[in-house]
Each structure stands twice: as structure tokens, then as C-alpha cells.
Amino acid sequence: MPLKKVLFLTLKVFGFTGGIEKVCRTICRTLYDLSEEELVDPMTYCMYDQSYDRDSRYLKKHQYRGFGGNRKYFVVKSLLTGLKSDVVILSHINLLSVAYLIKRLRPSTKVYLIAHGIEIWRKLPEAKIKALKRLDKIIAVSHFTAEQIKSAHHLSEQKIEVLNNCLDPFYHFPSIFSKPxxxxxxxxxxxxxxxxxxxxxxxxxxxxxxxxxxxxxxxxxxxxxxxxxxxxxxxxxxxxxxxxxxxxxxxxxxxxxxxxxxxxxxxxxxxxxxxxxxxxxxxxxxxxxxxxxxxxxxxxxxxxxxxxxxxxxxxxxxxxxxxxxxxxxxxxxxxxxxxxxxxxxxxxxxxxxxxxxFNYEKYRNGIKNLIFNGAVKPADS
The missing domain is CATH 3.40.50.2000 (Glycogen Phosphorylase B;)
Incomplete structure (x- = not known):
């Protein structure tokens, strides 16, 4: 079976430490693991980070490219690579315009958006709502986010699925709880x-x-x-x-x-x-x-x-x-x-x-199911 070509588009991954960036790093590690299992051929493009910002624990050098804020070049490369990909995952709604073009030019490419919170449930321009409706699925990080998206943009339930965030695969669990x-x-x-x-x-x-x-x-x-x-x-x-x-x-x-x-x-x-x-x-x-x-x-x-x-x-x-x-x-x-x-x-x-x-294994299985079955949860779950 040929490897699934997966393109992960992000704004920031390693140059910032917010919640969205932590989710991005976890997805990078998921794609790394799936590539080691010889299931996917992944590539991550990051609009604002530099290539040297990469943390080798999360992906290999040839699986990551930072564009250092060069938006035009990022968009062109994302479009060209996306048109050759089986699956495109967006880390943020601000990347929707690229996905819309990919979906229009190559409808067979599956495009999924990770929806975090206020960035997607606030009032959006009609063009963005139209683009949202063209996506194959929106993956909300919580049931609250899913409900907010439905009520704000009148999207069908079938379009949205919930996959909770997880602890970073390298999160250190302390065994002694004394104050440093x-x-x-x-x-x-x-x-x-x-x-x-x-x-x-x-x-x-x-x-x-x-x-x-x-x-x-x-x-x-x-x-x-x-x-x-x-x-x-x-x-x-x-x-x-x-x-x-x-x-x-x-x-x-x-x-x-x-x-x-x-x-x-x-x-x-x-x-x-x-x-x-x-x-x-x-x-x-x-x-x-x-x-x-x-x-x-x-x-x-x-x-x-x-x-x-x-x-x-x-x-x-x-x-x-x-x-x-x-x-x-x-x-x-x-x-x-x-x-x-x-x-x-x-x-x-x-x-x-x-x-x-909230362990990493559960999250990885969810992303794996999404890539191969188009749904976070198996059909019989």
C-alpha cells in the first residue's frame, strides 16, 4: 500500500509556547511516528518559524520547513505541495484560504481543520464560512468549541468531530512533589x-x-x-x-x-x-x-x-x-x-x-483514524 502523503500547515510550532503551538508539536510527533510505521509520508510547513527552530524530538529535518514570515512563498509552496497530497491538515482557521484553493483544484484531497476556540467561533466573513463548508471535517478540541462552531456558523453535525487535546508526548511527570x-x-x-x-x-x-x-x-x-x-x-x-x-x-x-x-x-x-x-x-x-x-x-x-x-x-x-x-x-x-x-x-x-x-497514544490514534478513515473515531465506536 503506498504511503499517504500528508501536509500539515501551521502558523507557529516551535517559536512560541502557547496551547495551539503545543497541539501543533503533538501532531508533528504523530506524523513522525506514523512515518516510522511506514504509513505516511509527512511534511510540515510553518509560516512564521524558521527551519532551524525545529525540535528533533517531534519530526525529522526533511519533514519540516519554516518560512520565517514569508507569507507569499508559504502560500505558493503550500498550494503546490497540497495539490500532490492525499491529506492536508490545517492548524488554524487563518490558513483556510490555502485549503480552499487546494480543495477547489483537487477535490479528492481530504482537508481537515483543527478548531481551538475563539478564533473560529467569533463572527467570520462570508467567504470564510463558505470555505469552512468545503472542508471534509472540522476537528474541535472540546465539546464546547464544537457547539460554538455549530451555533455561530450553522454547520452540520456531520461536519464536526471532537478530539480532545492531550499531554505532550514528552511531558515530564514529577514523582516527588516538594517545592523547588x-x-x-x-x-x-x-x-x-x-x-x-x-x-x-x-x-x-x-x-x-x-x-x-x-x-x-x-x-x-x-x-x-x-x-x-x-x-x-x-x-x-x-x-x-x-x-x-x-x-x-x-x-x-x-x-x-x-x-x-x-x-x-x-x-x-x-x-x-x-x-x-x-x-x-x-x-x-x-x-x-x-x-x-x-x-x-x-x-x-x-x-x-x-x-x-x-x-x-x-x-x-x-x-x-x-x-x-x-x-x-x-x-x-x-x-x-x-x-x-x-x-x-x-x-x-x-x-x-x-x-x-489525555495520553498521547489516544490522541495519536485519533489523528491516525482521521488520516485513514476520515473520522477521529472508528465507525463502530
Missing amino acids: ESLLHRYGLRKDQVILMSLSRLVATEKYKGYDNTIAILPRLVKNNPNLVYLLAGKSDEEEHARLEKLIEQHQIRDHIKLIGFVDEAEITDHFLLSDIFVMPSKKEGFGIVFIEAVASGLRVVAGNKDGSVDALKNGELGYLVDPDNLNDIEATLKKILLSLPNQEEKMVLQQKVFET
């Missing part, structure tokens, strides 16, 4: 302090992540837990940083909150180990890989019950789902967790649960 001394020293913290953590982009135009509400209830939490500290992690723009500083002064919580800025990918697990609770009651999360990473590090997680976080926490089996608009609900849940923080054994049980639900 280096981070305690860096942030001026003590071992006896209870630490809440949020990790998100802190951008003025994105106020749906829930950290405002966590800040609002912090004075009340501190009354019963004077050793409580809230680490708000993530790169911020100037406007948002200034707004957060005002909130901190307004609530008089300067001694109980630290804006720690960007956290390097290599240190994310250590920051989870430093913390006791991960809290991010968001409202427009497409899925939230950060939630499953936090659980994999043994953390109790509090997330919103109105978005893709529900899938990430497996309807509450892996963490606590709260009404993100209800301060009392968030406060009561955090107080409940603070009364009984998990021990080493309980953290290991959490790890096992999240691994069983």
Missing part, C-alpha cells in the same frame, strides 16, 4: 506558605481568564489563610500590567500577590510543584492544556464551568468546576480545597487519572 528551593528563593517565598497560581497571557483585550475574580476574593481568603500567596504568571502588556497594579492597590493585597511575568516552558512543571492550587475560572477557553498539565503535576485545579475547561477537567472528575461569574462559588470552592490539600499519594492518583484520559 530555587523558585522559593527567586520569589521570596517560604515552604509553609500556601500558593495559588494562574498561568495565562495577561492582555488588556482578553479579560475572560478569570484572574480578576481571583484577585477580588483574595482579601477574604487571606483572612483565614494569612500565609496565602497568589502567583499570577504570564507575559503582560503595559496596559494590563498597569490595570493589575491598580487592582492590587485597590484590594490592599500587595503582600499576598506576585506578578511573576513570563514562565519559560522548561520551568512550567517546577512552578506547578511550587504551587498548591491552580485557579483559572475562565469563560472562553477552547480547551485549556494548562489545566491537564497542572493536574499531571499533582495540583488541585479550579476552572470555569461554561467553556472548554469542562472537557479538560473531565466534567469535574479531574478538578473543580465553578461558575466563573459567581465570586461566592469560587471563594467557597477554594476554601474547601484549602481545608484539605492533597498528600503525595493523592497527587499520584490525580496523575494517573489525567494520564489515562
